[in-house]
Amino acid sequence: MGIEVCRAVDAAEDLELVAMVDQGDWLFNVSDVGAEVVVDFTTPDAVMDNLHWCIEQGINVVVGTSGFTEQRLDRVRGWLSHKPGVGVVIAPNFGIGAVLMMQFAAKAARYFESVEIVEQHHPKKVDAPSGTAAHTARLIAQARAEAGRGAVPDATTDEVPGARGADIDGVRVHAVRATGLVAHQEVLFGTTGETLTIRHDSYDRASFMPGVLLAVRSVPQRPGLTVGIDSLLG
Amino acid sequence: MGIEVCRAVDAAEDLELVAMVDQGDWLFNVSDVGAEVVVDFTTPDAVMDNLHWCIEQGINVVVGTSGFTEQRLDRVRGWLSHKPGVGVVIAPNFGIGAVLMMQFAAKAARYFESVEIVEQHHPKKVDAPSGTAAHTARLIAQARAEAGRGAVPDATTDEVPGARGADIDGVRVHAVRATGLVAHQEVLFGTTGETLTIRHDSYDRASFMPGVLLAVRSVPQRPGLTVGIDSLLG
Amino acid sequence: MGIEVCRAVDAAEDLELVAMVDQGDWLFNVSDVGAEVVVDFTTPDAVMDNLHWCIEQGINVVVGTSGFTEQRLDRVRGWLSHKPGVGVVIAPNFGIGAVLMMQFAAKAARYFESVEIVEQHHPKKVDAPSGTAAHTARLIAQARAEAGRGAVPDATTDEVPGARGADIDGVRVHAVRATGLVAHQEVLFGTTGETLTIRHDSYDRASFMPGVLLAVRSVPQRPGLTVGIDSLLG
Amino acid sequence: MGIEVCRAVDAAEDLELVAMVDQGDWLFNVSDVGAEVVVDFTTPDAVMDNLHWCIEQGINVVVGTSGFTEQRLDRVRGWLSHKPGVGVVIAPNFGIGAVLMMQFAAKAARYFESVEIVEQHHPKKVDAPSGTAAHTARLIAQARAEAGRGAVPDATTDEVPGARGADIDGVRVHAVRATGLVAHQEVLFGTTGETLTIRHDSYDRASFMPGVLLAVRSVPQRPGLTVGIDSLLG
Numbered sequence: 005m006g007i008e009v010c011r012a013v014d015a016a017e018d019l020e021l022v023a024m025v026d027q028g029d030w031l032f033n034v035s036d037v038g039a040e041v042v043v044d045f046t047t048p049d050a051v052m053d054n055l056h057w058c059i060e061q062g063i064n065v066v067v068g069t070s071g072f073t074e075q076r077l078d079r080v081r082g083w084l085s086h087k088p089g090v091g092v093v094i095a096p097n098f099g100i101g102a103v104l105m106m107q108f109a110a111k112a113a114r115y116f117e118s119v120e121i122v123e124q125h126h127p128k129k130v131d132a133p134s135g136t137a138a139h140t141a142r143l144i145a146q147a148r149a150e151a152g153r154g155a156v157p158d159a160t161t162d163e164v165p166g167a168r169g170a171d172i173d174g175v176r177v178h179a180v181r182a183t184g185l186v187a188h189q190e191v192l193f194g195t196t197g198e199t200l201t202i203r204h205d206s207y208d209r210a211s212f213m214p215g216v217l218l219a220v221r222s223v224p225q226r227p228g229l230t231v232g233i234d235s236l237l238g
Numbered sequence: 239m240g241i242e243v244c245r246a247v248d249a250a251e252d253l254e255l256v257a258m259v260d261q262g263d264w265l266f267n268v269s270d271v272g273a274e275v276v277v278d279f280t281t282p283d284a285v286m287d288n289l290h291w292c293i294e295q296g297i298n299v300v301v302g303t304s305g306f307t308e309q310r311l312d313r314v315r316g317w318l319s320h321k322p323g324v325g326v327v328i329a330p331n332f333g334i335g336a337v338l339m340m341q342f343a344a345k346a347a348r349y350f351e352s353v354e355i356v357e358q359h360h361p362k363k364v365d366a367p368s369g370t371a372a373h374t375a376r377l378i379a380q381a382r383a384e385a386g387r388g389a390v391p392d393a394t395t396d397e398v399p400g401a402r403g404a405d406i407d408g409v410r411v412h413a414v415r416a417t418g419l420v421a422h423q424e425v426l427f428g429t430t431g432e433t434l435t436i437r438h439d440s441y442d443r444a445s446f447m448p449g450v451l452l453a454v455r456s457v458p459q460r461p462g463l464t465v466g467i468d469s470l471l472g
Numbered sequence: 473m474g475i476e477v478c479r480a481v482d483a484a485e486d487l488e489l490v491a492m493v494d495q496g497d498w499l500f501n502v503s504d505v506g507a508e509v510v511v512d513f514t515t516p517d518a519v520m521d522n523l524h525w526c527i528e529q530g531i532n533v534v535v536g537t538s539g540f541t542e543q544r545l546d547r548v549r550g551w552l553s554h555k556p557g558v559g560v561v562i563a564p565n566f567g568i569g570a571v572l573m574m575q576f577a578a579k580a581a582r583y584f585e586s587v588e589i590v591e592q593h594h595p596k597k598v599d600a601p602s603g604t605a606a607h608t609a610r611l612i613a614q615a616r617a618e619a620g621r622g623a624v625p626d627a628t629t630d631e632v633p634g635a636r637g638a639d640i641d642g643v644r645v646h647a648v649r650a651t652g653l654v655a656h657q658e659v660l661f662g663t664t665g666e667t668l669t670i671r672h673d674s675y676d677r678a679s680f681m682p683g684v685l686l687a688v689r690s691v692p693q694r695p696g697l698t699v700g701i702d703s704l705l706g
Numbered sequence: 707m708g709i710e711v712c713r714a715v716d717a718a719e720d721l722e723l724v725a726m727v728d729q730g731d732w733l734f735n736v737s738d739v740g741a742e743v744v745v746d747f748t749t750p751d752a753v754m755d756n757l758h759w760c761i762e763q764g765i766n767v768v769v770g771t772s773g774f775t776e777q778r779l780d781r782v783r784g785w786l787s788h789k790p791g792v793g794v795v796i797a798p799n800f801g802i803g804a805v806l807m808m809q810f811a812a813k814a815a816r817y818f819e820s821v822e823i824v825e826q827h828h829p830k831k832v833d834a835p836s837g838t839a840a841h842t843a844r845l846i847a848q849a850r851a852e853a854g855r856g857a858v859p860d861a862t863t864d865e866v867p868g869a870r871g872a873d874i875d876g877v878r879v880h881a882v883r884a885t886g887l888v889a890h891q892e893v894l895f896g897t898t899g900e901t902l903t904i905r906h907d908s909y910d911r912a913s914f915m916p917g918v919l920l921a922v923r924s925v926p927q928r929p930g931l932t933v934g935i936d937s938l939l940g
Contacts, residue, residue: 100666101667103665104583104668107575111576111705111706112572116569117682118418120414120415120416130376130394132394133398140531142338147450156415157415158415159415160363160364161363161365162364162365163404164372164411167367167412168366169400169403169413170397170401175403177398178398178414179402181354181394182351182390182427182428183350183430184428184907186909189583193245194416195418195682197674197675197678197679198672198676199395199416199418199419200572201673202576203668204667204668205669206663207909211663211664211886212665214585214664222472234308236577303836306826335818335895335901338810338902341816342810342813345806345939348940349920350802429803429913430913431909431912432803432908432913433803434806435904435907439903440899440900441652441901445900447898447899448819450899471817472816475722584885585884586886588882596861597862598869600862602864624829624884625885627831628834631881634868634869635835635871635880636834636868637871637881637882638869640866646871648822649822649870650843650896651819651898652898660884662885665886667884675856
């Protein structure tokens with residue numbers, strides 16, 4: 005991922021790549037060359053030290069490294085409280101498409117009687133449904149509850165076990181697995197006489213780059229800690 | 239359905255509507271006006287007498303009435319054995335789209351490593367999956383077995399119950415229910431680097447008409463009993 | 473439409489149908505029975521008198537009648553300026569799905585490099601593309617311009633005329649026509665490694681009812697004139 | 707492609723990889739190790755000599771090299787006439803999904819009133835529509851003509867130029883271009899009240915491998931020249 009980020013930054017006309025830091029390299033050169041933003045795709049072991057150092061130097065940071073517990077986020081907030089001008093964006097998922105899909109789904113959930121999720125992945129995936137599908141289902145369930153919507157209509161009385169999918173907070177989720185697929189998700193909303201479908205197809209890890217660049221461009225204007233790229237999207 | 243069939247025959251340039259017979263009417267006028275084909279959408283109680291009478295009169299019949307057991311089909315075969323020139327087509331489903339979907343699915347099944355079915359219906363449906371989806375799954379399972387294909391690949395070890403759908407003869411089938419939907423089915427085939435999807439959308443009972451007209455046009459050239467419109471399609 | 477609205481209001485648990493007024497009936501009984509909201513699906517000839525009378529009586533109005541020019545809207549605003557507590561919602565389209573599709577499309581337009589629209593309708597439609605598709609394209613073009621996005625990438629040099637669709641403000645729009653279709657639209661967004669698709673399927677005029685009910689529930693809290701149901705959707 | 711083919715053959719349980727021949731290597735070792743089938747993904751310059759030598763040695767050949775004119779095919783037929791037991795399969799496209807899509811489309815074309823094609827590719831593609839889409843359209847037009855079908859219904863009188871797509875032998879073809887897409891095609895058939903859609907998604911060049919293996923397994927039982935993998939598919 006690190007190399008792909010460097011390439012993407014380098015290819016963007018409004019951004020300049022001033023340093024590439026690999027495992028074992030010192031971070032000093034990052035500040036020497038006047039970096040305004042550091043992008044960290046390292047490991048849970050290394051990321052906290054990197055973050056602390058960058059914040060102390062007054063450099064904004066975009067973090068794609070995993071493993072951020074609420075406790076770790078609190079430590080980052082503590083460091084930032086002493087550096088009010090510095091911004092940090094930490095995101096578990098930089099896919100703009102996936103994040104917009106969830107935003108749109110949460111909004112549409114209030115207006116439709118029915119909703120179901122069908123996610124489709126390659127057959128080497130061990131969990132079903134995907135984490136994104138389960139998370140989308142929970143966002144939808146919460147939006148329905150806030151809008152005072154009850155259970156979705158369903159007259160099924162004669163079911164071959166599993167046909168109606170998994171029940172995640174009252175939202176049915178179906179997981180399709182097939183060779184050839186990469187990572188896809190469809191959220192189907194229905195009301196009298198019409199349906200609205202939001203579909204996301206991810207073909208490639210490169211799909212994270214536009215979200216990383218969005219974060220790089222946004223973080224200097226966002227002092228403090230931002231978790232997820234959701235709030236960067238309008 | 240009877241009235242819709244009359245309208246469809248009347249609207250077809252190459253067919254002529256010579257009589258409409260409702261409950262309580264005599265069938266005599268059908269033969270008086272020289273009908274070559276009778277279309278029967280009546281009830282399980284009435285259909286056998288109608289069939290017997292038509293076959294005796296040497297009139298071909300297209301039957302959309304339900305309730306044909308193997309026993310009933312044998313009785314029809316018996317009557318036809320005495321009238322070698324007469325043709326009878328009895329079909330549980332006249333939807334050309336659904337029948338082609340099943341034919342294509344059975345053929346593709348031999349060449350793809352993975353296959354799953356997603357059917358989508360209105361939420362008043364009581365059975366899940368639909369009869370058509372279960373039937374398609376069985377056709378696919380049979381075609382895979384004949385082609386020597388083993389189980390579809392699936393690494394799932396961590397499943398929320400139901401996420402992976404119903405198992406029909408080794409084929410996973412997912413049933414979506416939502417207000418606004420009518421009757422839809424998607425069969426997804428996957429192999430290395432590609433997928434092939436066959437989708438059928440039925441919006442209206444009128445979708446049966448092209449299949450009824452196909453049967454009406456075909457039955458004079460098909461003496462004996464034909465079950466299903468499958469063999470009429472190429 | 474009038475009858476369908478009456479049915480939908482009658483079926484809603486939180487609403488009460490207090491009067492049905494047909495052509496030639498007096499509106500007096502509407503105020504006699506204490507109506508809080510009047511729904512007007514009449515004709516361009518009748519609607520202005522109805523509106524004037526209702527506003528004078530202090531009754532809120534939801535209008536689905538067509539033919540509202542900017543001039544007519546100004547007259548309604550004038551009447552409302554004397555009755556600050558009264559709300560009027562006038563909408564050319566009460567389909568929640570279509571309106572959300574356009575809102576989501578306008579938002580996603582800022583974040584994706586590519587976008588195209590494919591609309592699908594029955595073959596009796598005389599205009600191509602549909603008004604909704606052209607309107608969506610314009611909203612997308614405006615959002616792209618505001619986000620500083622240039623032209624979509626397109627290396628086509630060898631085109632069979634028409635293959636790349638109609639150009640509406642720089643957005644390519646494709647119109648599919650086929651028997652069996654009703655009214656469908658798909659907006660496809662693409663960026664590196666991923667696509668996001670928003671699809672709306674309308675099967676039935678009944679699809680307007682949830683939007684009408686939303687307007688009926690919202691209008692008492694929205695004094696003044698509201699054009700379109702867009703702003704009622706969150 | 708050569709290396710990918712070697713990997714695929716090596717991974718297949720019922721096949722054995724006995725030799726890999728690169729540019730500049732002699733073909734002798736191929737016959738020394740008793741190869742039953744040679745797979746040729748070379749260049750138009752090299753392929754004819756390879757073919758001639760293999761046929762002379764009595765070795766079956768599967769060819770994915772491009773540039774086969776009718777003249778070249780005739781020369782291959784001439785060589786094979788002296789070696790009646792040898793089989794050669796030459797295919798411009800080994801994608802099973804694409805070939806089945808075309809077969810199914812040609813069959814369905816006879817039974818549906820309407821048909822249109824929407825193909826979707828990455829924006830670096832220079833031709834629109836794709837060769838596969840144009841070929842599919844021609845197959846459909848031919849099947850409709852054979853079935854006595856006239857023009858598809860289309861009431862369009864008010865068209866923004868290009869909205870209705872390219873006209874290929876009377877079949878409308880729409881070409882969508884967007885970043886993130888790879889190679890996709892949808893054929894939509896419609897008749898009263900229903901539609902049937904056949905969709906092919908190709909994500910990767912690896913999608914050719916199942917077709918190459920099918921040809922390798924089939925060619926020993928198919929003496930003479932086979933052009934395309936169409937006839938290998940049932």
